[in-house]
Amino acid sequence: MANYSIWVLEYAYVPSYHVSGIVYGAHNQGYRKLPYCYVLIKGQGTVAMVDVGYNEKDVGAEMARRFGVEAWQNPETVLKQAGVKPEEVEHIFLSHAHFDHMGNTDAFPKAKFYLQERELSKWVWAMALDERFRWLNIATDPGDVMRVVDLARQGRLELLDGDRDDVLPGIDIRKADDTHTWGCQFVTVRNGDRKGSDSWVLAGDLVYSFENLEGQDPKAPTQYIPVGLAVGSQTNLLFTTDQMVKEGGGNLQRVIPVHEEGLRDRFPSRINDHGLRVTELCLADGQRSLVS
Numbered sequence: 280m281a282n283y284s285i286w287v288l289e290y291a292y293v294p295s296y297h298v299s300g301i302v303y304g305a306h307n308q309g310y311r312k313l314p315y316c317y318v319l320i321k322g323q324g325t326v327a328m329v330d331v332g333y334n335e336k337d338v339g340a341e342m343a344r345r346f347g348v349e350a351w352q353n354p355e356t357v358l359k360q361a362g363v364k365p366e367e368v369e370h371i372f373l374s375h376a377h378f379d380h381m382g383n384t385d386a387f388p389k390a391k392f393y394l395q396e397r398e399l400s401k402w403v404w405a406m407a408l409d410e411r412f413r414w415l416n417i418a419t420d421p422g423d424v425m426r427v428v429d430l431a432r433q434g435r436l437e438l439l440d441g442d443r444d445d446v447l448p449g450i451d452i453r454k455a456d457d458t459h460t461w462g463c464q465f466v467t468v469r470n471g472d473r474k475g476s477d478s479w480v481l482a483g484d485l486v487y488s489f490e491n492l493e494g495q496d497p498k499a500p501t502q503y504i505p506v507g508l509a510v511g512s513q514t515n516l517l518f519t520t521d522q523m524v525k526e527g528g529g530n531l532q533r534v535i536p537v538h539e540e541g542l543r544d545r546f547p548s549r550i551n552d553h554g555l556r557v558t559e560l561c562l563a564d565g566q567r568s569l570v571s
């Protein structure tokens with residue numbers, strides 16, 4: 280019995296990204312592909328997403344060039360694979376404000392958005408700092424922050440201050456302060472009980488890859504390693520990782536790093552005509568598969 284289907288939808292990728300940006304301290308370990316994805320959740324009569332990607336224009340396009348992003352497709356094309364139109368998406372949980380996660384809110388005209396209040400206010404704070412601090416804004420488009428403020432004006436933004444159980448039935452939001460960013464949140468979808476018997480933890484950028492969850496040496500016991508980019512603390516990242524694993528019922532494989540190309544080896548996946556991947560984490564009862 281599953282209430283929700285969950286797919287990780289790739290909408291662009293960086294063909295060659297430095298591994299030290301993915302795994303903290305992994306210097307001189309070369310480069311690898313870094314997919315850019317958002318998550319589609321469908322079931323219980325609603326359509327929700329975790330994150331929205333970026334928009335390939337203006338500052339978003341400039342930032343994407345700086346990060347070496349290729350193969351971008353718009354949400355209309357990407358969601359079509361699941362038979363969903365952007366205007367049908369009702370709830371969007373924004374994991375954090377980086378451009379590749381929060382940069383395309385405009386593409387979802389009917390959705391209500393959920394973000395931690397601290398994430399919004401701290402980015403405004405960071406924008407106001409002297410330009411010597413601009414490293415903090417390395418992956419943030421101030422225009423995205425302004426667009427989210429405008430969602431508040433439209434009555435389409437819910438700013439959370441902490442955890443929220445059952446934001447939708449069986450879906451929980453968890454706050455992760457001062458980690459990858461100041462007000463990150465992750466999303467737990469419970470298809471089973473509250474102990475995580477059939478839960479999926481959608482991690483945003485709290486982990487980028489399996490190595491952040493499992494360590495770099497497959498023969499060694501499990502070791503959490505922080506992501507390579509954080510404005511908060513490595514210690515907080517490790518404890519948040521442990522919390523995510525517990526929410527996933529203690530199963531490391533239920534914590535989903537969206538920037539991990541290896542998802543294709545662990546879950547049913549398909550590459551579409553644009554060279555982008557669809558990964559199917561689970562199917563609600565009666566939902567047809569998108570990958571078989």
Ligand SMILES: [Zn+2]
Nearest residue numbers: 375377459484
């Ligand atoms: Zn990020």
